[in-house]
Amino acid sequence: MQLRVFTEPQQGATYDDLLAVARRAEETGFDAxxxxxxxxxxxGDGLPGPTDAWLTLAGLARETSTIRLGTLMTAGTFRLPGPLAISVAQVDQMxxxxxxxxxxxxxxxAEHTAYGIPFxxxxxxxxxxxxQLAVVTGLWSTPPGETFSFAGEHYAVVDSPALPKPVQPGGIPVLVGGRGKERTPALAARYAQEFNTPFAxxxxxxxxxxxxxxxxxxVDRDxxxxVLSSALVLCVGADDAQLARRAAAIGRDVDExxxxxxxxSPAQAVDTLGRFAEAGATRVYLQVLDLADLDHLDLVAEQVAPQLG
Incomplete structure (x- = not known):
């Protein structure tokens, strides 16, 4: 079972806050x-305000060295597929x-109306x-020296040089997630390397x-x-008092x-992760909501991760 750290910066975080979490996650052995x-x-007020996902990841790409980096999930409404493919490939290079x-x-x-984004x-x-999935993956997978074209109802790409290319072998992994019954699984089967179930x-x-x-x-795919994964909120304490403090810090009830x-407790966390492993997950994204509590990551790395095998 791989453990990944997943943050929600729109709730209130600076780039430096995110850098501190990313570096601690890297130092303590989290996968991503x-x-x-x-x-x-x-x-909440979200102060000091939002940070852009791919600008953040570009910075982290240069200020970390081993940990993997990504979004869960980039909103397709925010970016055109061609420029998105360029940005992500560039961050991959960085x-x-x-x-x-x-x-x-x-x-x-609400975030679309707040910032003038069509919805x-x-x-x-x-x-x-x-x-968008077709365009982004098509651009990345076009062999060097060839061009890519796509004729859709909403997006048309004509003779694109399909540059820049990702640098990692096999290309940039694409994650698709959600609870849809038909279209979401079909898109994951066609385009994704990972399927994620959020908070199920x-x-x-x-x-x-x-x-x-x-x-x-x-579609005759093995x-x-x-990769099958889940995303779940994290709140682990070494004792009841620490657990209660961490739950209060994120405004949640311990029992919930x-x-x-x-x-x-760490033992309860291990049991929960074991149930998700039995369900088929090989990777879990731990939603860390209190970004100032870096000791939380240390506890999981020291007392939970080693018991997962």
């Missing part, structure tokens, strides 16, 4: 540092090949999202994982080629966290 891609806080792209359709209407109806957003229970994750396996089989996240 990921961040959300949002421009508006979901509760990192020496450590970047992953989680791409979603976009869902939080089409759901069906159109998803149609655009499918085309282990039994629900098992159902979602089987849907994406079925979608892989429908389901074992697809234990029921729905990777939370409680």
């Amino acid at each position: 540092f990921f961040r959300s891609d949002h421009y508006l806080a979901m509760g 990192s020496g090949g450590r970047v992953e792209l989680g791409l979603g359709s976009g869902w939080f209407e 089409p109806p759901l069906r159109e957003r998803f149609d655009r999202y499918a085309e 229970s282990a039994p629900d994750a098992a159902v979602l994982f089987e849907r994406v396996r079925e979608a892989c089989r429908a 389901p074992a080629d697809l 966290l234990v029921a729905n996240g990777v939370a409680g």
